[in-house]
Amino acid sequence: MTEKPAIALIAHDLMKDAMADFARTHEAVLSGFSIVATGTTGQRVIEACPGLDVTALKSGPLGGDQQIGALIATGGVTLLVFFVDPLTAMPHDVDVKALTRLAIVYDIPLALNRATAEPLLRALG
Known part of the structure; x- marks a missing residue:
């Protein structure tokens, strides 16, 4: 039996409602994946979706971003969906840059907004 591929979900504070709504809307497709997410x-x-296979890691600024980065580097993440709030300063901005860099280096799809996440998820599902 093979393990389900993993999708990483991260959202800045003002984008968490949008991420929960995204998960609700795409729950059927997401059910085919393991989900890892920051705290x-x-x-x-x-x-929002109690039936999904979700592992909540540490909060982003407390190491969750690095935990997801490690999963990307070891091939444990198929898609990174990171709903970024571009209008709010983030003290852990270097972590955000590190995650985007890892997604590029390891050539995994990266969505920073819903308009990109939806077609990528459909392509994987």
Whole structure:
């Protein structure tokens, strides 16, 4: 039996509602994947879609971004969906840049907004 591929979900604070809505809208497709998410984002997705296989890691600034980065580097993530809030300064901006860099280096699809995430998810599902 093969393990389900993993999708990483991350959302800045003001984008967490949008991520929960994205998960609800695409719950059927997401059910074919394991989901890894940073702490609060993961909890919000679990609340929105209790039937999904979601692992909530640490909060992004407390190491969750690095945990997801490690999964990308070891081939454990198929798609990174990171709903970024471009209008709010983020003290852990270097972590965001590191994740986008890893997605590029390891050649995995990266979506920074819903308009990109939806067609990528459809292509994988």
